[in-house]
Amino acid sequence: MSMQGGSLQDLRSANIQKIIDELQKVGSATQADLASATGLSKATVSSLVSELEQDGRIRRSSTTASGRRAWSIELVQHEKVALGIEIGEARISVALVSRENEIIGDAAVTIDDQLPLDVRINRAEELARAVMDANNVEYDVVGLAVPCPVTLEGRISQGFMPLPAWLRSPRFMTMFEEVFEAEPIIESAARLGALAERSYGPLKNMNDFAYVLVDRGVEVGLMLGGQLRRGFRGHAGELGHLRVATPGNPCRCGNHGCLETMTSFYALSLRWASLDPAAARVVDPGALFVDALMDDDILAQRIFDEASEPLARSLASYVNLVDVPTVVLGGPLARAEERHFLSLRLGFERALSPAIHNTKLIVSTQGEAAAARGAAWNALLHQ
Ligand SMILES: [Zn+2]
Numbered sequence: 001m002s003m004q005g006g007s008l009q010d011l012r013s014a015n016i017q018k019i020i021d022e023l024q025k026v027g028s029a030t031q032a033d034l035a036s037a038t039g040l041s042k043a044t045v046s047s048l049v050s051e052l053e054q055d056g057r058i059r060r061s062s063t064t065a066s067g068r069r070a071w072s073i074e075l076v077q078h079e080k081v082a083l084g085i086e087i088g089e090a091r092i093s094v095a096l097v098s099r100e101n102e103i104i105g106d107a108a109v110t111i112d113d114q115l116p117l118d119v120r121i122n123r124a125e126e127l128a129r130a131v132m133d134a135n136n137v138e139y140d141v142v143g144l145a146v147p148c149p150v151t152l153e154g155r156i157s158q159g160f161m162p163l164p165a166w167l168r169s170p171r172f173m174t175m176f177e178e179v180f181e182a183e184p185i186i187e188s189a190a191r192l193g194a195l196a197e198r199s200y201g202p203l204k205n206m207n208d209f210a211y212v213l214v215d216r217g218v219e220v221g222l223m224l225g226g227q228l229r230r231g232f233r234g235h236a237g238e239l240g241h242l243r244v245a246t247p248g249n250p251c252r253c254g255n256h257g258c259l260e261t262m263t264s265f266y267a268l269s270l271r272w273a274s275l276d277p278a279a280a281r282v283v284d285p286g287a288l289f290v291d292a293l294m295d296d297d298i299l300a301q302r303i304f305d306e307a308s309e310p311l312a313r314s315l316a317s318y319v320n321l322v323d324v325p326t327v328v329l330g331g332p333l334a335r336a337e338e339r340h341f342l343s344l345r346l347g348f349e350r351a352l353s354p355a356i357h358n359t360k361l362i363v364s365t366q367g368e369a370a371a372a373r374g375a376a377w378n379a380l381l382h383q
Helices: 008-026 031-038 042-054 117-135 171-180 189-200 265-275 285-294 298-322 338-351 370-381
Strands: 058-065 068-075 081-087 091-097 103-110 139-146 185-188 209-214 218-224 227-229 326-330 360-363
Touching: 008 031, 008 042, 008 068, 031 042, 031 068, 042 058, 081 117, 081 171, 081 189, 081 370, 091 117, 091 370, 103 117, 103 370, 117 171, 139 189, 139 370, 185 189, 185 370, 189 209, 189 218, 189 227, 189 326, 189 370, 209 298, 218 298, 265 285, 265 298, 285 298, 298 338, 326 338, 338 360
Parallel strands: 081 139, 139 185, 209 326, 326 360
Antiparallel strands: 058 068, 081 091, 091 103, 209 218, 218 227
């Protein structure tokens, strides 16, 4: 192999891949076998095998080769797993989950919300491949999280709001299935966020709670009696389209004064970008907004506090109707800390009916790949 244009680290990675490829082909081999099959020196093989063993990617067992004791080396095969993928408007996240409900790995990236369909799916594939390679696993089922309502038949609901072009396209599912070579179990990101909370978070095994995803819109994933509630058409939980202002600003759903026009993460990000020249220039002003919030920036906190009033009232009305003991706040804002949500909590408590005043409002601990975690687990549940 030429060293031109590649670093020593690249060479080492390429050599590790040679050893893994060989082990995948033959099952098990001694170090001497690996050296002759890959053309690498025995010393190099020995060093790389030690590294792979430390990473838990191979195991050694004692054997005899040409009458002498030797180590037989084989890849550690993890049990097949579920791959969860969230393709959002401005985020892609992936998660790998085992049948034992262990999170093997996950990752999330921010993307340009104007990214075309094929680039979007390829980015998801690259991210999934990176997480799989890092953990030496492949998947056998796939779950998909989308930022819109999903029908009871597991299809993207075309009827409700203007979907972005990439999500509306019939090519979305065919391209996804082609790239991932699987038919995914689809569900809305908000419901899958709720599922992730119930599977991996402090709400593990809790039967009744509402997960509110504040992102491009404001959607609720409702868990009642241990079941995700979808409604008659799969549209349950569209909190963002409650009309809270009269007449209010136009909403993408065609109405005016919807909650999401005031309190979605997108609306907050736009407001921040309009006030902060640095944020106006970047693809993802929302990340800067959360950074500012976490740095206790007074303006960022003011923007959130102002938006939190209608959100608090809407959430309290929702809980007054469905009677859950806990509400979880999920989405990009969940990166901030409890203290940044004081206005939301106070407004929420004030608007609850006295009989349920002790309803808790907590911040999600599932990170940016929450929906992907839920999607992976959902795929296993539907097997
Ligand atoms: Zn609306």
